[in-house]
């Protein structure tokens with residue numbers, strides 16, 4: 001047995017069913033293991049490493065911060081990187097204010113607190129939150145309670161109270177659950193962990209109208225589908241609906257931990273000093289990382305590239321759907337794609353790894369594709385050839 005894996009098994013808490021693979025370095029869309037074997041990476045650290053590996057602007061920017069000596073200064077003071085990151089987020093979203101934290105779950109905790117304080121302006125009991133069944137919002141108590149999947153909650157009750165779940169894309173069920181005490185509705189425009197499921201735009205429009213009518217905040221969890229992954233900077237930009245707030249993390253730092261809650265005018269004034277904080281939030285190193293990818297989304301042709309290669313990839317996956325009975329459905333947008341199989345995804349993922357292709361599931365029977373956004377058509381061809389071989393041998 002490999003000593004790194006052996007030591008890891010003894011040292012880590014038993015929270016992950018890890019593959020026996022030790023990754024060491026990366027370039028482009030390829031990662032390399034301890035023995036020098038290369039893998040085409042369609043996981044990207046779970047929709048995180050959008051610029052791939054070794055991007056020279058990213059590397060130089062982080063080096064610049066390190067050489068300045070100051071990686072963190074707390075939110076007692078301003079720093080230029082955080083101000084620039086917030087400004088770029090405002091530009092990309094046309095929203096108003098930003099709160100920085102360190103992860104997706106933390107961004108959602110901030111959003112939950114914002115929602116409860118928002119509700120209390122109207123009534124002391126306007127504190128109910130509705131989220132969707134099969135959603136995923138994170139692992140800390142508020143976000144876990146908001147997650148609409150029992151498997152993440154069952155050992156950890158009691159949950160945070162007054163968070164209800166209604167079926168995704170079912171407006172009748174949602175409107176039946178809404179009352180004068182509803183403070184916020186959380187949605188993912190494309191559910192990630194729930195199996196790459198797109199929101200129905202008509203459903204979303206009706207939710208927006210209901211929120212307007214009843215002073216309810218519409219909060220989009222863009223932790224996975226945001227930051228260019230869908231082919232737009234934020235997945236809600238594919239629709240004519242604007243949320244009141246959104247949460248970001250995953251690709252926001254291209255591998256350096258950073259999350260954000262971004263608010264529009266409706267709720268930008270809810271928090272006051274003392275209401276919420278994060279020691280590391282918006283520190284120089286994570287904000288600098290975010291600035292590189294934010295600049296790329298604002299200025300470059302990255303979004304056009306994602307749309308183009310995403311469509312190409314999806315059309316290739318549709319051919320598998322036509323050819324192989326075990327492929328039931330192709331779903332997703334941009335470079336957030338999936339195939340649903342008639343069997344557990346585990347075997348396909350293990351076979352792909354053997355053949356030098358990294359894949360990740362999204363629930364039991366779904367194989368998810370969330371490669372770096374800079375992936376080329378040639379690399380997609382390579383991945384599809386490997387997949388073709390695996391599917392033909394099932």
Ligand SMILES: *Cc1c(COP(=O)(O)O)cnc(C)c1O
Nearest residue numbers: 103104105136137138192223224
């Ligand atoms: C991954 C994810 C989260 C949680 O993010 P962490 O950084 O792991 O806390 C929340 N929401 C969605 C939609 C996610 O995909």
